[in-house]
Amino acid sequence: SVPSLASSDGFLQCIREKIPSELVYTQCNTNFTAVLASSVRNPKFFTNTTVRPLCVVTPTHASHVQAAVLCGRWQGVRLRVRSGGHDYEGLSYRSARPEVFGLLDLGNLRAVTVNRWEYTAWVDSGATIGELYYAIAKNNPEVAFPAGECPTIGVGGHFSGGGVGMMMRKYGLSIDNILDAKLVNANGELLDRAGMGEDLFWAIRGGGGGSFGIVLSWKVHLVQVPPMVTVFSIAKTLEQGAIDILTKWQDVGPSLPGDLTITVMLSGQQAAFRAMYLGTCNSLVATMGEQLPELNMTSADCQPMTWLQSTALSFITFTNNRPLEEALLSRTTSLSTFTKVKSDYVTRAIPKAAWKDIFSWFTMNGAGLIVLEPHGGLMAAIPAAATPYPHRSGVLYIIQYIAFWQGDGGTAATTWLASFYDFMGHYVSSNPRQAYVNFRDLDIGQNVAADDVSTTSRSGKVWGERYFMSNYQRLAAVKAAVDPMDYFRNEQSIPPLRPIP
Ligand code: FDA
Numbered sequence: 001s002v003p004s005l006a007s008s009d010g011f012l013q014c015i016r017e018k019i020p021s022e023l024v025y026t027q028c029n030t031n032f033t034a035v036l037a038s039s040v041r042n043p044k045f046f047t048n049t050t051v052r053p054l055c056v057v058t059p060t061h062a063s064h065v066q067a068a069v070l071c072g073r074w075q076g077v078r079l080r081v082r083s084g085g086h087d088y089e090g091l092s093y094r095s096a097r098p099e100v101f102g103l104l105d106l107g108n109l110r111a112v113t114v115n116r117w118e119y120t121a122w123v124d125s126g127a128t129i130g131e132l133y134y135a136i137a138k139n140n141p142e143v144a145f146p147a148g149e150c151p152t153i154g155v156g157g158h159f160s161g162g163g164v165g166m167m168m169r170k171y172g173l174s175i176d177n178i179l180d181a182k183l184v185n186a187n188g189e190l191l192d193r194a195g196m197g198e199d200l201f202w203a204i205r206g207g208g209g210g211s212f213g214i215v216l217s218w219k220v221h222l223v224q225v226p227p228m229v230t231v232f233s234i235a236k237t238l239e240q241g242a243i244d245i246l247t248k249w250q251d252v253g254p255s256l257p258g259d260l261t262i263t264v265m266l267s268g269q270q271a272a273f274r275a276m277y278l279g280t281c282n283s284l285v286a287t288m289g290e291q292l293p294e295l296n297m298t299s300a301d302c303q304p305m306t307w308l309q310s311t312a313l314s315f316i317t318f319t320n321n322r323p324l325e326e327a328l329l330s331r332t333t334s335l336s337t338f339t340k341v342k343s344d345y346v347t348r349a350i351p352k353a354a355w356k357d358i359f360s361w362f363t364m365n366g367a368g369l370i371v372l373e374p375h376g377g378l379m380a381a382i383p384a385a386a387t388p389y390p391h392r393s394g395v396l397y398i399i400q401y402i403a404f405w406q407g408d409g410g411t412a413a414t415t416w417l418a419s420f421y422d423f424m425g426h427y428v429s430s431n432p433r434q435a436y437v438n439f440r441d442l443d444i445g446q447n448v449a450a451d452d453v454s455t456t457s458r459s460g461k462v463w464g465e466r467y468f469m470s471n472y473q474r475l476a477a478v479k480a481a482v483d484p485m486d487y488f489r490n491e492q493s494i495p496p497l498r499p500i501p
Helices: 005-018 032-037 062-075 129-139 155-161 198-204 242-255 281-291 307-320 325-329 352-363 410-424 457-468 471-482
Strands: 024-026 055-057 078-082 101-105 112-115 120-124 178-184 214-221 229-237 260-267 270-277 303-305 338-346 369-374 397-405
Touching: 005 024, 005 055, 005 062, 024 032, 032 055, 062 078, 062 101, 062 178, 062 214, 078 155, 112 129, 120 129, 129 155, 129 307, 129 325, 155 214, 178 198, 198 471, 229 242, 229 281, 229 307, 242 260, 242 270, 242 352, 242 369, 242 397, 260 352, 270 281, 303 307, 307 325, 338 410, 352 410, 397 410, 457 471
Parallel strands: 055 101, 078 101
Antiparallel strands: 024 055, 112 120, 120 214, 178 214, 229 270, 229 303, 260 270, 260 369, 338 397, 369 397
């Protein structure tokens, strides 16, 4: 059962004293449920049995965040922080175990300020990446930022975990392009890069959200793009040679020039090859003819558009049939589709014969889809310890497995996902089997609370080394230095490094 709310009276009283009442929603407030639901992505974590926060605080100023942390520390109530609410396990707004906690929703803190002369921008954590893309490109259509592909993703969680996207082969992940940040630590202090020091600044760029403090804003380095980019999407069925092309793509995709990224989505009995090229149709056709002629890509497949339109294309054209830039500003999320996601990294190309077996999984009851995103390019040149994201040189591509269902139909989909993931163990990285922290998966391990204030380093290692490999140890050491009492804690937060008895 959920511990008594009465133990939290002191916390709520402190919050009421220090933060304007119109920014605080307790469970008695009629708008509580709507505010809590506002950025929930996955209805799995919005049920009657979900462990919900005691209150939702919607700060409009850094001082509100500082006050909430101090109230939480004084009264022994933890905070969870939510930027865009896209965490695949809902860790930003629900607890997997009974726990009393307050929720800080940063949705009101979403300014984007572009400095066009410096090629930089400050972006608040509560902005979505769609809002960031829009603000940057409307200021100058020839600058951009490398980040993910769903416009409603929140900057706060996304940057905390990495930021995989269509420009990473050219410019790296989002975290490779962050210059400064403002963070509220476990003592309620507001620190910039100089104030927090290089170890903590390293940890917050990829070490996963919810461990080190609350990042309020980020200074990013903007990158150059041509006025028009070229995209294509070509689907091939098994009869049309999908397996041969896919087998070859595994080596070609990661070794193409950084300007060209080709991802693959497998569902049903087909592979959909989707590309974004920072150049013209003519040179794309020439490159494809040399590198992957089996795909038969021609100029008829070229869709020229601005980079901004290309970011709207991936998710939004499914409903609009054209890339509508303003759609990037919509924060609407839907509670109709339930999802469960897992991830893998491939370091040796999967043999052709195995792809036949893999495709047979997509005929099964409950089958979902997988998305393959190539690394290589700049990703391979960045040292594994430069940021907490260790999956650099030697990685061919990342696999994202997505199971989805509507209503009560989850058993077939999640059973399919678990069995397929087991089967794929033969073909992917091992010792450890690597995973991406932004594709959060509690199946790979959870913290075990040793007492009220600490989680053990040992239970964290189980999942932590899969997300961060040898960077895990440094993350745990940073945590011990900046939050030794483990105030910022969730099921997969970095535990403070302690000697293992
Ligand atoms: P949310 O608010 O749920 O936070 C995620 C975690 O970070 C939580 O633990 C939270 O407490 C913490 N956190 C949030 N704000 C923080 C802050 N300001 N300071 C400190 N901690 C904070 N990823 C990717 O790399 N490339 C992609 O293309 C996609 N595509 C994609 C599509 C869809 C539909 C979904 C649902 C997800 C993705 N993702 C992705 C994964 C996404 O990057 C990941 O879920 C991010 O953590 C989401 O960030 P939000 O702020 O939205 O999440």
